[in-house]
Amino acid sequence: MTLIDEARKVRELAYAPYSRFKVGAAVRGRNGVVYVGCNVENVAYPEGTCAEAGAIAAMVAGGETELVEVCVIAESGKPIPPCGGCRQKLAEFGDANVPVLLATTGGQTLATTIGDLLPGRFDATHMADVAPQ
Template sequence: MSTLDKLFEAARAIQANAYVPYSRFKVGAAILTSDGRVFVGCNVENAAYPVGSCAEAGAISAMIAGGADRIAAIVVMGDGEHLVTPCGGCRQRIREFAFPDTPIHVAGPEGIRKSFTLGELLPYSFGPDNLSL
């Protein structure tokens, strides 16, 4: 099984755990780190909508809690006919721990639907290097 297949399976498995009583729209994310580990996250809603969290944010938090700090690739899994790409906030969160050429794969139940680089999804981004002295 390829690394991308493993990421896809991890995103699909965690998607089932999403807590989405309001939208009923489950999203799962799986991150591959530069040292080869995989971290997952799912969206978690809250009755006060602004305090929910995205799948990508959960996976990034798990990655940081696990002691890793670099995203090598990510798979975002969502249902429906349209691509479920990371929201704007998550694109910026991913940017904090990834490079412009980091692959972001968008998946549905049938498999990978489209692949992008972070630079394609968030061109001319503001990131840690802007704050370097």
């Protein structure tokens, strides 16, 4: 299966009884393994979990800490970008040049990168001069 197929498949498992807006995400780790996640809502909105965060958590739980490819899919009129928090999460585990495919269930796609989604990203180099305590 391709990354978009994996994202499409897991999207169907999303728990979205409040918004009815199901999102699926798939990330490929450096090891080649694909990890998936879907959004999980909670009645105490916004205490839910984004699909991208779920896929990243599955990747880390699988022992991988570097992603090399991302796909996010939703039923929308146009491809949806990750929220700001998920952009930072993607940047934590992927280089700026990591490809990100944003897709709709209707077949529209938008190819971008983590760097394009989060220019000027905050990363560990910003803390390099902090003295240990």
